[in-house]
Structures are given as C-alpha cells and as structure tokens.
Amino acid sequence: xxxxxxxxxxxxxxxxxKSDLIVVGGGASGLMAAxxxxxxxxxxxxxxxxxxxxWKLSITGKxxxxxxxxxxSQEVIANVPTNGRFLFGALSHFxxxxxxxxxxxxxxxxxxxxxxxxxxxSDRAKDIVDALVHWNRDGGVQVIQGEAKKLFLEDESVKxxxxxxxxxxxxxxxxxxxxxxxYPVTGSTGDGYLLAQQAGHTVIPPRPSLVPLCCKEQDxxxxxxxxxxxxxxxxxxxxxxxxxxxxxxELLFTHFGLSGPVVLSGSTHLKxxxxxxxxxxxxxKPALSFEKLDARLQRDFTKYHARDFVNGLSDLLPxxxxxxxVRRSGILESxxxxxxxxxxxxxxxxxxxxxxxxxxxxxxxxxxxxxxGGVKVKEVDPKTMESKKIHGLYFAGELLDVDGYTGGxxxxxxFCTGRLxxxxxxxxxxxxxxx
Numbered sequence: 001x002x003x004x005x006x007x008x009x010x011x012x013x014x015x016x017x018k019s020d021l022i023v024v025g026g027g028a029s030g031l032m033a034a035x036x037x038x039x040x041x042x043x044x045x046x047x048x049x050x051x052x053x054x055w056k057l058s059i060t061g062k063x064x065x066x067x068x069x070x071x072x073s074q075e076v077i078a079n080v081p082t083n084g085r086f087l088f089g090a091l092s093h094f095x096x097x098x099x100x101x102x103x104x105x106x107x108x109x110x111x112x113x114x115x116x117x118x119x120x121x122s123d124r125a126k127d128i129v130d131a132l133v134h135w136n137r138d139g140g141v142q143v144i145q146g147e148a149k150k151l152f153l154e155d156e157s158v159k160x161x162x163x164x165x166x167x168x169x170x171x172x173x174x175x176x177x178x179x180x181x182x183y184p185v186t187g188s189t190g191d192g193y194l195l196a197q198q199a200g201h202t203v204i205p206p207r208p209s210l211v212p213l214c215c216k217e218q219d220x221x222x223x224x225x226x227x228x229x230x231x232x233x234x235x236x237x238x239x240x241x242x243x244x245x246x247x248x249x250e251l252l253f254t255h256f257g258l259s260g261p262v263v264l265s266g267s268t269h270l271k272x273x274x275x276x277x278x279x280x281x282x283x284x285k286p287a288l289s290f291e292k293l294d295a296r297l298q299r300d301f302t303k304y305h306a307r308d309f310v311n312g313l314s315d316l317l318p319x320x321x322x323x324x325x326v327r328r329s330g331i332l333e334s335x336x337x338x339x340x341x342x343x344x345x346x347x348x349x350x351x352x353x354x355x356x357x358x359x360x361x362x363x364x365x366x367x368x369x370x371x372x373g374g375v376k377v378k379e380v381d382p383k384t385m386e387s388k389k390i391h392g393l394y395f396a397g398e399l400l401d402v403d404g405y406t407g408g409x410x411x412x413x414x415f416c417t418g419r420l421x422x423x424x425x426x427x428x429x430x431x432x433x434x435x
Contacts, residue, residue, distance in 0.1 A: 029397030180371025
C-alpha cells in the first residue's frame with residue numbers, strides 16, 4: 001500500500017494480522033509514536049479512522065502549526081496547569097529543543113516568534129504533517145483506515161485491536177492516542193475514552209480547554225472582528241472574590257463574546273464554570289499608569305477641545321470600540337471635549353483600565369483547541385506511558401488528562417508522550433528478543 005497523507009477505501013489493508021505494535025490514531029502523537037517505533041525496528045500498524053493523517057495537526061495555529069515552545073522543560077511543566085509534573089519523564093526524553101532538532105532533521109526549517117512560539121519558516125502546517133507522514137512511510141509503517149471498536153484483552157494483557165468491521169489485528173503492544181473531543185470533524189470524537197474505560201481505566205470527564213468565552217453583554221457583538229494587541233487581561237471569580245488569572249497579549253471580540261490567545265489560555269483556569277460567576281476585565285492601556293493615562297486624555301481633550309466627545313477619542317481607541325466606551329462612560333457623546341469635567345475624565349480612565357464583561361460560559365467543546373480531562377494519569381506509568389492496569393497498553397497525547405496553555409505546549413505534550421511510549425515499547429521488544 002502506498003503510504004500517503006490521504007487514504008482511500010481502495011488502499012485499505014485487510015491482510016495485516018500480526019504486528020509488534022498497533023498505534024490507534026494518526027494525529028500528532030500517533031504519527032510520532034508510530035514513526036519512532038518503526039525506525040527502532042518494530043513492525044508497526046497505524047489505525048486511523050478518517051481518510052487523512054494529521055488532519056487536526058494541519059489546522060493548528062491557524063494553519064501555521066505552533067510546533068512547540070522554545071523553552072526549558074521546567075518551563076513547559078509550569079505552563080501545563082493540569083498534571084504538568086506527570087510529563088517530567090517524557091520531557092526528559094524529548095524536550096522542546098529535541099522536537100526542534102527532530103523536525104529540522106526532516107528538512108523543515110523552523111523559526112521562533114514572540115513568546116518563544118516555534119513555527120515552520122513556511123508558515124504552513126502542511127509541511128509538518130508531510131514531514132511526519134514521509135518519515136513514517138520511510139520507516140515502513142503500515143496504515144489501516146478503520147475504526148478501533150474495542151481492545152482485544154486477555155489475562156490483564158492487551159492482545160490486539162478489534163475494528164468496527166469485525167477484523168482483529170494482533171499485537172502485544174498497543175498505544176491509544178486518538179485525541180480528545182475537540183474538532184470532531186478531524187476524527188477526535190472521544191473514541192479513546194471508551195477504549196480506556198474498557199480496559200478498566202478512570203476517565204476524568206472531558207471539558208473544553210483553550211476555548212473562547214461567551215459573554216452576557218451585546219457590546220462584544222458590536223465590536224465583532226476587532227482584535228486588540230498588547231492589552232492586559234484578568235479573569236475574576238466573583239463567587240470567591242479573587243483573581244483567577246492575569247495575562248498580557250492579544251484578544252479578539254466575536255459575535256458571542258471573547259476569543260484570542262489571552263482568553264484561550266485564561267479559559268484553562270475556569271474549573272467550575274457557572275453563568276455569571278466570572279468577570280473578564282480588559283486593561284486597554286496596560287503600559288500607562290492611571291496617572292499617565294489621565295495625562296494622555298487631558299492632552300487629547302485639549303487638542304480636540306472643540307470636538308464632540310465621541311470624536312475626541314480617535315487617537316486613543318479603535319473605531320469600533322468608541323461607541324461602546326462612550327455609552328459605558330455615561331458622558332453624552334455630544335459633550336464638547338472642553339466641557340468634560342475632572343470627575344468624568346477620571347471615571348473614563350477607570351473604564352479604560354478595566355473594561356469588564358460577564359462570562360456566561362464556554363463555547364462548545366467541539367470548538368475548543370484541546371480537551372481537558374481524559375485518562376487519569378495516576379493509572380499510567382509516567383516513565384513509560386504504560387497502563388498500570390493492562391500489560392502492553394499505552395496512552396499518549398490529548399487522551400491523557402494533561403493539557404497546557406497556548407504557545408506550542410499541547411503539541412509538545414503530544415510529541416513527547418508519543419515518543420516515550422514508542423521508545424519504551426521498542427526497549428521491551430528488544431529485551432524480549434534477546435532472551
């Protein structure tokens with residue numbers, strides 16, 4: 001069978017019955033695991049239910065693919081709020097610098113941007129996917145387009161995988177890495193959770209992570225499409241009366257509420273979502289203190305003293321935002337800039353330093369970049385990614401209850417856990433053959 005990124009029914013293999021390893025899922029972690037094991041000498045069968053390998057990987061980073069984050073492993077762990085320390089072993093085997101060297105060795109030049117985010121120089125996720133697919137092909141990985149319906153288990157060991165068409169593929173080692181529930185069109189529909197539960201594993205209920213937030217105010221709809229850079233962002237828990245997180249960066253207004261990097265990262269901190277519980281505060285001018293922003297307003301109002309208030313903010317704010325700020329300020333838009341009182345101006349400064357929105361909930365899990373929740377990590381050996389319940393069964397990638405912030409951390413998780421699982425299996429198989 002020709003190994004390509006797109007598979008067809010005509011190219012499906014129906015003859016493979018025995019392999020050293022079965023990898024379930026042809027995404028980032030699956031391609032890394034299958035290719036690693038194959039290049040270490042194992043006979044590998046990769047099962048992918050869609051007709052396209054690396055589909056979700058091809059759309060990450062808005063089609064650019066934020067491969068990893070160029071930082072030390074300890075910093076990766078710090079940016080993984082859910083079970084970050086579980087990754088210590090995987091990162092020691094395949095750090096961000098190792099990931100970068102790996103892709104550059106496959107002929108994909110990389111570049112590092114703001115926040116240490118690493119992308120292919122071409123800005124094309126396709127180059128990353130193609131490199132992985134060709135690497136798997138060169139290693140002799142065999143692919144089946146099919147759906148893994150259940151695990152073939154016997155005497156607390158895995159013996160293979162049963163497909164939805166009834167075919168059984170035998171292998172004494174299986175890596176399940178078919179993703180979470182985000183972007184289901186790419187094949188991530190939660191199948192891996194069912195396989196894990198069949199094997200007796202606890203699955204932490206999946207919920208959206210790195211997901212846009214819905215807001216009560218209609219102001220967001222009026223500013224739809226407006227992107228703000230270099231803003232301060234804070235999420236405040238009004239129930240517990242404390243700040244949940246603070247950030248600095250880019251934000252996007254949408255028809256439903258808020259999105260953009262600071263919002264997506266902030267969403268990972270909202271563990272107990274209730275409508276109206278959280279407030280999103282935006283500092284439109286974080287580089288200016290209250291006093292300096294007040295001085296800036298005084299200069300603008302002096303400059304445009306004969307203008308109406310609504311026309312005196314053009315130097316300070318984006319066009320789409322001006323009507324919202326004017327309305328929230330309580331100052332009549334027809335008020336001349338020269339007539340604005342000190343109290344009104346100071347109130348406006350407070351508004352610009354804290355433009356607030358009431359969070360009503362997450363967008364659907366299907367719109368999340370990654371899924372939080374998954375296979376309970378206490379039931380997985382962090383040194384090998386092997387199940388503590390079923391001999392020969394391994395887990396990797398988003399299926400695990402591990403997720404990070406935006407910035408390349410989640411792909412780093414996928415790559416390093418897939419790599420470690422494959423290396424652990426290769427070592428075991430080689431040890432068995434030496435006896």
